[in-house]
Amino acid sequence: MSVPFYVSPEQWTKDKADYARKGIARGRPLVVLEYTDGIVFVAENPSAHLYKLSELYDRIAFAAVGRFPEFENLRVLGVRIADIRGYTYGREDVTGRALANAYSQMLGQIFMEQNKPYEVELCVAEVGTDGAPNALYHILYDGTVDDRKGFLAMGGEADDLNGALQRQFREGMSLDEAIRLAVRVLPRAGPPGADPTSRLEVAALERRRPRRSFRRLSDEQVAEVIAAGEKSGSAAAAGGSTDGSGTTGG
Numbered sequence: 001m002s003v004p005f006y007v008s009p010e011q012w013t014k015d016k017a018d019y020a021r022k023g024i025a026r027g028r029p030l031v032v033l034e035y036t037d038g039i040v041f042v043a044e045n046p047s048a049h050l051y052k053l054s055e056l057y058d059r060i061a062f063a064a065v066g067r068f069p070e071f072e073n074l075r076v077l078g079v080r081i082a083d084i085r086g087y088t089y090g091r092e093d094v095t096g097r098a099l100a101n102a103y104s105q106m107l108g109q110i111f112m113e114q115n116k117p118y119e120v121e122l123c124v125a126e127v128g129t130d131g132a133p134n135a136l137y138h139i140l141y142d143g144t145v146d147d148r149k150g151f152l153a154m155g156g157e158a159d160d161l162n163g164a165l166q167r168q169f170r171e172g173m174s175l176d177e178a179i180r181l182a183v184r185v186l187p188r189a190g191p192p193g194a195d196p197t198s199r200l201e202v203a204a205l206e207r208r209r210p211r212r213s214f215r216r217l218s219d220e221q222v223a224e225v226i227a228a229g230e231k232s233g234s235a236a237a238a239g240g241s242t243d244g245s246g247t248t249g250g
Contacts, residue, residue: 023119042182055214065155066120096126100137108143
């Protein structure tokens with residue numbers, strides 16, 4: 001009689017966690033930033049049809065990295081949960097915290113009960129109204145939830161990106177400043193001379209929009225923001241290269 005192969009629960013859990021982390025690390029990175037009037041999302045995404053950023057409900061958005069079919073299933077389930085709760089009770093009862101908890105339970109159950117965990121990492125973001133603060137929830141492959149403040153990076157090179165954001169992020173940025181910061185820290189892999197906006201997906205939750213706060217930014221809008229930043233940077237550099245008389249220093 002053959003002896004069944006035994007793996008300790010600790011090793012079994014560790015192997016699944018390592019598997020999920022490696023899959024997520026292969027995903028293109030994504031950055032979430034709070035700014036004065038909302039929350040902006042900037043993701044590396046060369047596809048024009050497979051979105052990593054999406055609206056979940058009126059003032060709540062979803063961002064994900066990892067395997068597209070897996071996080072797309074989760075997105076659809078989140079929209080369904082939000083719609084049912086809003087219809088059954090009231091629109092004000094649909095909150096980012098409730099959706100983050102639902103995702104946490106789903107991913108935790110999948111991680112413990114299925115042989116293969118989901119290779120996904122999620123962010124559920126809710127823009128505050130009437131003076132209320134924004135909410136950023138970071139949900140991991142095993143259902144762990146972390147309440148974040150200010151910024152969040154996910155996917156490949158997330159540790160390096162979070163370190164760069166820690167050094168450069170400041171409260172009170174405008175939407176344009178937040179987008180330029182995200183573009184600066186993202187490792188824009190691509191052929192030399194390629195348009196960086198062609199590989200970016202950008203969206204925002206805007207506090208001042210009526211009810212539905214989610215808005216996608218076009219490539220042209222993002223390109224204008226980046227160009228304006230480069231122009232102002234060049235002007236500042238030119239101004240700093242002159243002496244007090246206005247002539248160029250030697």
